[in-house]
Amino acid sequence: MIQIQRLSKEFNNNLVLNELSLNVQTGQTCVIIGRSGCGKSVLLKHIVGLLRPDSGKVLVQGKEVASLKELELVALRAKISMVFQGGALFDSMDITKNVGFGLLEHTRMSQKEILERVEESLSLVGLGGIGNLMPSELSGGMKKRVALARAICIKPEIILYDEPTTGVDPISGDSINELIRSLHDKLQVTSLVVTHDMKSAYHIADKIAMMYKGKIILEGTPEQIRETTDPVVHQFINGLSKGPITEVVDTFK
């Protein structure tokens, strides 16, 4: 379970997270939607302990992330995977080493077992047999799928996805959605997905939360979000250029 309590974070006098609160139950897939630059990725980085909050708490499986000691944080991170927006694959390693990195560094599995697990993870994202390629030889979409393979290779309990379907073709996007869905159904993985892709959000989410001005302004099931009368959420999910979100910008024109 992930509990975010009154989380605030400021960068250069710009309040990105403003007492944001959100709960994600174990095994649930929660999708966070919101405009670019509204702080969704910053929120994910707090959950995995890459950023420390100015105030408020992030609790993962009952432990406050910011107060964990080094070894406790390592133990927690071994249960969490994150899929970065650009893939964040290690340039200096081939795909096999990238995907098997977590296992190579932190387990005593044999080389053969690691190779099998890597191939299994790559096959799950539809990229079996590319283990000997380097990241520079892959397209943007392929890099994202390899990043997903790296995330699932360690069999985590929680996966954080930072825009997993952005920049991939519609077919690959749909297979990523299916994979997130199947990880949820078969393994009860807790997922927190940041996306702009409403089709993807409706497909994978148990719960959708809309982030606006550093807060969660509305959360609910995909059906509740689809039928909401909240003008901000309505404008965002329907992709309208006119509405309360863009009003502030319009007044300056």
Added chain:
Amino acid sequence: MFTLFFMDLGRKILSFMYFFGGLASLTAQTVYQTFKPPYKYGHIVEQCRKAGYDSLPIVSVVALFIGFIFALQFGYFMQRIGSEMYIASLVALAIVRELGPVVTALIVAGRVGAANPAELGSMQVTEQIDALETLATNPVKYLVVPRFVALSIMLPLLTLYANIIGILGSYLICVVKLGTTSSMYMNMTFSALFYKDLFTGLFKAWIFGMVIALVSCYEGFNVQGGAVGVGKATMRSVVFSFLMIIAADCFITALFYFIFP
């Protein structure tokens, strides 16, 4: 006008203090992680190859030419006063005490001090360092410690090598061009050198190696702003490494030859 000047000065002082604070913090983390198991021998060997073995050609050429130049410069003057026999002693002292460690460090600062921030900075802007952390791997342990250990081993070894090549260069000029006998040259070289000269030179090289590793990794980790930021970090790394090498050289020389002679 004055307000702007003082604001600019204040910003520069703050930025300077921020740099040293950050560097001190990275140094403490690096030393702690260096002695904490597990030890990444494979990564250290790889960095030793990059920093040491790959620097051999440029160090060889520069050291040889420095030997030639010093022998020629001293030779021109010493011949006029009939003291050619002392060229070997002067060159040996200059190279072993100062030129060997400093020139080798400047070469390595130019090569490795530029490569490290470019590599780590690219990793920073593409979130690879964040990815390392999320994969429960400490970036200082994984990226800085191998570079730190490799440079602190390889720079003294490269310096020793540069000393030998530099003296060889001077030997060639003295024996072939200035007519000094081979045995005379060797005698004058070894009679001038003491263990302390060699030790202080290698000690300097050890300190310079650590300085280059820490400054370059610090700049790499603190890259902001994409490709432009990587370029700036690379430039800052080389400039700060040069400055700190010269400052450390002055301090160590004063320490060994004046404070504790």
